[in-house]
Amino acid sequence: MEQLGFDFGVMPRRLMKVTPARLSTFEDCPRRYRLAYVDRPTPQRTGAWAHSTLGAVVHNALRALFDLPAAERTPGRAAALVGRHWTGAGFADSDQAAEYRRLAKDWAARYVSEHDVSDEPRGVERWVSAPAAGGDGPPSMIVEGRADRIDERDGELVVVDYKTGRRAPDEPEARSSQALALYAVAAERTLHTPCRRVELHHLPSGTVVAAEHTADSLRRQLTRAEETAGDLQQATDKLADGGDPDELFPARTGRRCSWCDFRPSCSAGQQAAPAARSWDLLAPLRDDPGDADGADGDGGSAGGERGEGGTPERAAAGVDRSSGGVS
Incomplete structure (x- = not known):
C-alpha cells in the first residue's frame, strides 16, 4: 500500500505585517524608511516638532x-x-x-x-488587524494599525480620523487615503461588522469629509499596499544579504526634506532643502489659504500610528523577522 508523503522541507509562506505608516514612509522616501525602521542603533533625529x-x-x-x-x-x-x-x-x-x-x-x-459624542464608539485608539490580499488569491499580508475612533451607525462601522494640520481636507483626500481604506478592511475583520465609510474630522476648521468605499475601491488600495509591501520586503531582504543600503533604499529628495525627522542623518536631504524651524508646520492662528506645496503639518494624520501616550510613532521597530514580514 502506497504511503502518503509529506515534504517537510517546504515551509509555508509567512505573511507580511504592514501598517499604513510604514507603507506611506517607504512610498515617500525609502531612505527615511530604512533610517526609521531598519538601521540599528536608530540614527540621529531632529528634536520635537x-x-x-x-x-x-x-x-x-x-x-x-x-x-x-x-x-x-x-x-x-x-x-x-x-x-x-x-x-x-x-x-x-x-x-x-x-x-x-x-x-x-x-x-x-x-x-x-x-458633534454628538454621547454614543459609545466601538473603539477609541483601537488596534485592528486583518489578513488580506490585493486579488482573489490567499492572503499575502496582514494589514494592521491603530484607528483614532471607530463608530457604529445603523449597523455598520465608520472609521474616524482626526486632523489638526494646516489645511482642511476634502472628499477626494478621504477617498484616496490608503490608511483609511486599510483601517476599514482591518476594522471589519476585527469587529465582525461591515465597514465602508471613512471620515476625516479637521478640528481647526470644523470640516468633516467622508467617503463611501466599495469592494472594488478597497481592493485597489489592497493591491497598492501589496505591491509596496513586496518592494519593501525585497529591499530589506537584499540588505540583510549584504546589499548596498543607499542603492536599496534611495533618498527621494524634495521640499519635505526640510522637516524630515532624520534630516541630521541624511546628507542628501540636507542638500535638497533648507531646514525648517520646529514650529513652521503649525496650523495658522488665523484664516489661511493653506499650503499649496503639500506641507500639511498634521500631527495626527491618517496612517501615523501613535505609540503609548499618543505621540506619533517614532520608535523604529524594524523588520519583524519572526513573522517574515514588515511589522
Whole structure:
C-alpha cells in the first residue's frame, strides 16, 4: 500500500505585517524608511516638532474624553483635557505655546459642541488587524494599525480620523487615503461588522469629509499596499544579504526634506532643502489659504500610528523577522 508523503522541507509562506505608516514612509522616501525602521542603533533625529506635539495633545484629549461617562463629555471638559495633556515641546517659546494651548482648547470645545459624542464608539485608539490580499488569491499580508475612533451607525462601522494640520481636507483626500481604506478592511475583520465609510474630522476648521468605499475601491488600495509591501520586503531582504543600503533604499529628495525627522542623518536631504524651524508646520492662528506645496503639518494624520501616550510613532521597530514580514 502506497504511503502518503509529506515534504517537510517546504515551509509555508509567512505573511507580511504592514501598517499604513510604514507603507506611506517607504512610498515617500525609502531612505527615511530604512533610517526609521531598519538601521540599528536608530540614527540621529531632529528634536520635537510643534505640530506633532499639537496633534498628539488633541488626540490624547479626545481619547480621554471618550473614557468618561457620556454625561460628562462636555465642551468644558474637552478643553480641560487639552490642558491636562498639554506640553510645549517644539514651540518657539512659551508665548507661542500658550497661544496654541488656548487654540487647541477652543478646537476641542467646539468639536464637542458641534458633534454628538454621547454614543459609545466601538473603539477609541483601537488596534485592528486583518489578513488580506490585493486579488482573489490567499492572503499575502496582514494589514494592521491603530484607528483614532471607530463608530457604529445603523449597523455598520465608520472609521474616524482626526486632523489638526494646516489645511482642511476634502472628499477626494478621504477617498484616496490608503490608511483609511486599510483601517476599514482591518476594522471589519476585527469587529465582525461591515465597514465602508471613512471620515476625516479637521478640528481647526470644523470640516468633516467622508467617503463611501466599495469592494472594488478597497481592493485597489489592497493591491497598492501589496505591491509596496513586496518592494519593501525585497529591499530589506537584499540588505540583510549584504546589499548596498543607499542603492536599496534611495533618498527621494524634495521640499519635505526640510522637516524630515532624520534630516541630521541624511546628507542628501540636507542638500535638497533648507531646514525648517520646529514650529513652521503649525496650523495658522488665523484664516489661511493653506499650503499649496503639500506641507500639511498634521500631527495626527491618517496612517501615523501613535505609540503609548499618543505621540506619533517614532520608535523604529524594524523588520519583524519572526513573522517574515514588515511589522
